[in-house]
Amino acid sequence: MAPAPLAPGSTIGILGGGQLGRMIALAAAPLGLKAHIYAPDAASPAFDVAAAHTVGAYDDEEALARFAKSVDVVTYEFENVPAETARLVASHAPLFPGEKALATTQDRLTEKSFVRDLGLPTPNFAAVDDRASMAAAVGAIGRPAVLKTRRFGYDGKGQTLVREGVALDAALGLMNGQPAILEAFVPFRAEVSVVAARGRDGAFAAWDVVENRHENHILRSSHVPASIKSETAASALAIARKIGQALDYVGVFAVELFLVDGPTGERVVVNEIAPRVHNSGHWTIEGAETSQFEQHVRAIAGWPLGSTVTRGRVTMTNLLGAEAERWREILAEPGSALHLYGKGAPAPGRKMGHVTRVERD
Amino acid sequence: MAPAPLAPGSTIGILGGGQLGRMIALAAAPLGLKAHIYAPDAASPAFDVAAAHTVGAYDDEEALARFAKSVDVVTYEFENVPAETARLVASHAPLFPGEKALATTQDRLTEKSFVRDLGLPTPNFAAVDDRASMAAAVGAIGRPAVLKTRRFGYDGKGQTLVREGVALDAALGLMNGQPAILEAFVPFRAEVSVVAARGRDGAFAAWDVVENRHENHILRSSHVPASIKSETAASALAIARKIGQALDYVGVFAVELFLVDGPTGERVVVNEIAPRVHNSGHWTIEGAETSQFEQHVRAIAGWPLGSTVTRGRVTMTNLLGAEAERWREILAEPGSALHLYGKGAPAPGRKMGHVTRVERD
Structure with a gap:
């Protein structure tokens, strides 16, 4: 059964205590809603504008359960919410966006495949797990291409440009053994x-x-x-x-x-x-x-x-x-x-x- | 010496925890400022959007001093901050608006006199403390006139219209023995x-x-x-x-x-x-x-x-x-x-x- 709409006075739980969580909390207040922020860092900026906060790790099941039970809906400010965290939270409170959005977008390979399967334009890409798949990917996609870790990349972290002449081993080494994806470089305007x-x-x-x-x-x-x-x-x-x-x-x-x-x-x-x-x-x-x-x-x-x-x-x-x-x-x-x-x-x-x-x- | 301007990261102390304090706190956050709300009611709406709050009475000197020492500037959301409270707070932190604004506006007689002394237009008025001054005031100002308590009136509380035929004793009785002011009724558009x-x-x-x-x-x-x-x-x-x-x-x-x-x-x-x-x-x-x-x-x-x-x-x-x-x-x-x-x-x-x-x- 779909959860009921919130009533004013309800509390929104937010995973993550950075500026995005802070600005969500600031927007919730004029609508008569309270915010409860869950974040591991005791100095999280979002705590300063929320009715309640919990300092807890994203794998602290007990704290997460207590948090989720105390709020009327849970959302998050970052896409790397661990799947187990999302599942645990969702068992106690409605979680929006849902687990499918997280699962699809946390992994660049899953995300790109999802986009391609919808018939939408996306750069050519191929999974890279080792030297053999790296060589095959470069063969299929050509250069320049961008090698990225499949997970946990943001603001350019965990990615490198593979131009002509770049040694594939060196590029692969920058992935620190993490599963990766090679994407065609898009000469964008x-x-x-x-x-x-x-x-x-x-x-x-x-x-x-x-x-x-x-x-x-x-x-x-x-x-x-x-x-x-x-x-x-x-x-x-x-x-x-x-x-x-x-x-x-x-x-x-x-x-x-x-x-x-x-x-x-x-x-x-x-x-x-x-x-x-x-x-x-x-x-x-x-x-x-x-x-x-x-x-x-x-x-x-x-x-x-x-x-x-x-x-x-x-x-x-x-x-x-x-x-x-x-x-x-x-x-x-x-x-x-x-x-x-x-x-x-x-x-x-x-x-x-x-x-x-x-x-x- | 004038206090230095605040730096981002500073804390604004707010006396009063209603919607005005709440909206001040919500406006302070995007400017990188924290809010600390001081209010007697544990269910004050402003608490929900502030980094800190103190539940305390406005005559709790110890709590007020602790509050004022913990913030970088103090302001208030209501004009009836007791003079003693303002003085105590101002001895520990800059208080804006200052004590003069409070003292002048808390008492309708002081306020009206202040406005008149500035040469600004204000309705005729006279102090009413008892039956004799009431009779004199009505004689001087005429009817209709409005009788108001000098202090603590808002949203029409503590005031009554004195038309022709209204018994002066009855009107005065509504003031509950508080010092009052009679003001000429202004036929406003x-x-x-x-x-x-x-x-x-x-x-x-x-x-x-x-x-x-x-x-x-x-x-x-x-x-x-x-x-x-x-x-x-x-x-x-x-x-x-x-x-x-x-x-x-x-x-x-x-x-x-x-x-x-x-x-x-x-x-x-x-x-x-x-x-x-x-x-x-x-x-x-x-x-x-x-x-x-x-x-x-x-x-x-x-x-x-x-x-x-x-x-x-x-x-x-x-x-x-x-x-x-x-x-x-x-x-x-x-x-x-x-x-x-x-x-x-x-x-x-x-x-x-x-x-x-x-x-x-």
Whole structure:
């Protein structure tokens, strides 16, 4: 039986205590919902805005069970929630997005196969487990190609470019013996993403396609609207809708795509799926009628989705490492919205906050 | 010596745990600030979104001192903070708005005298302490007039209309022996308010004048822009600026005014001053570039004030008592922003939440 929609006063359990969990909790409060954060780190930024928190490991079955029993729904801010954790939690409380979304997106090989099986465009790929499969993969896909660990990669971690001349053994060595995937390198003109939501009732709502700029594999800035044709945008949204449906998804998710120029014009190719609120959707807090965080809460609560109308031309810029020290200057810019995540040390490349600028139409 | 501006990571102490404290805490978090709420009620809604809270009485000197020492600045969500509490807190941490704002606005007689002494328009008034001063006041001011307790009145509590024929003893009896004030009844066409902020450096910023509709003395809805002439709006803003300056004010405050039609056209008359964020400023969360809550945080932190530009035609409607049960219907209206305060029982007239609707220009 499908779980009942939440009533105001209910508590949302969130696995993960970083900035995404924090912004989900901040969006839940105005809707009359409480947040309970579960995270291993006692200094988790999300704890500061939640009614309750549990410091616990993701394999602490007793703490997880206690947590799940104390809340009305559970969600998560990161895709690497262990399958056993998800299963345990789901046995005590409704878990949204569900286990299928996690299982599909945690492993790049499973994810790419899922996308291909849906008939959606994705780079050629092949599993790489050892020297023999590596050689076969390079033979089939050609170079340049990108070798990635199948699991636990983010912000460019666990991946390497295999160009002409790169020794296959050396590339394989960088995988540290982990199962890997070789993907054809896509000569993209731009990177775009679709941030979308699917309700418990199957309702689908997406924001405008976002254009993303990366530096050192880390998101630098997001721009809306993206510089793409309206047919291309429509095709990107259709891809996201199909993925959401096939995953029986509930909540907000992002599909990262490459924009490629080809003989028949521009087209999009699916890069990866993030089963959670996404950095490329932070602009929606000020730039859209409903933020991705509120939308995620609405979806997992079993509530109607909100309007995703964009409010102007929007730029979201991440504040990485010491860039957050510019906070005072940003505060003094009329119309700029500062977001600091309440993290401790500004390590290089660490996402410390972001700033959103909306130019009204 | 003036206290230093706060650094991100600092903690704001808030006296009072209702919806105003809650919304201040929710606005502080994106700026990288923590909130510590001090309130007597263990079920205070603001506790749910704060990094820390203390359940304590406003005369518990030990708990107050511990609280004030643990934070970097203290503010409050209600004007009836006892003078002793304010003094104690201010001896351990910077208190904004300061004691002068509290002392001036807690007592209607002091407040009205302050406004009159600034040369600003306010209804005629006189102190009423007993039968003799009551008779003298009615003689001087005439009828109809409004008899109010000097302290602790809000939402029409502690006040009564003295029309022709009302027995003065009966009216006085309703004051329960408290010191009172008789004010001339103002035949207003509308009620408006100015919500404004003043920074630690004396910078002043106000939002557009708000038109307010009351029912049973409780705010029903706020509308921006107000249906008033631009000269009248300018005069209302000038009044607020003068009051802010005279109070050496730091933070957000509201000035409630009557809009009166007279032989020389429309004009405004000061009704009262609220030394805090105000219900008639809730529309700024979605309706302006900076919300009153973020602005209050910026001001008390010693930071630059944000832009007060309005984003369209805005209506804010309070959800009183059982009206909050309409939450699902409101969630389904495109572009409506629902705010529920996380309170328990929906007693009649109790402010349970509000909804803001912005029509973009």
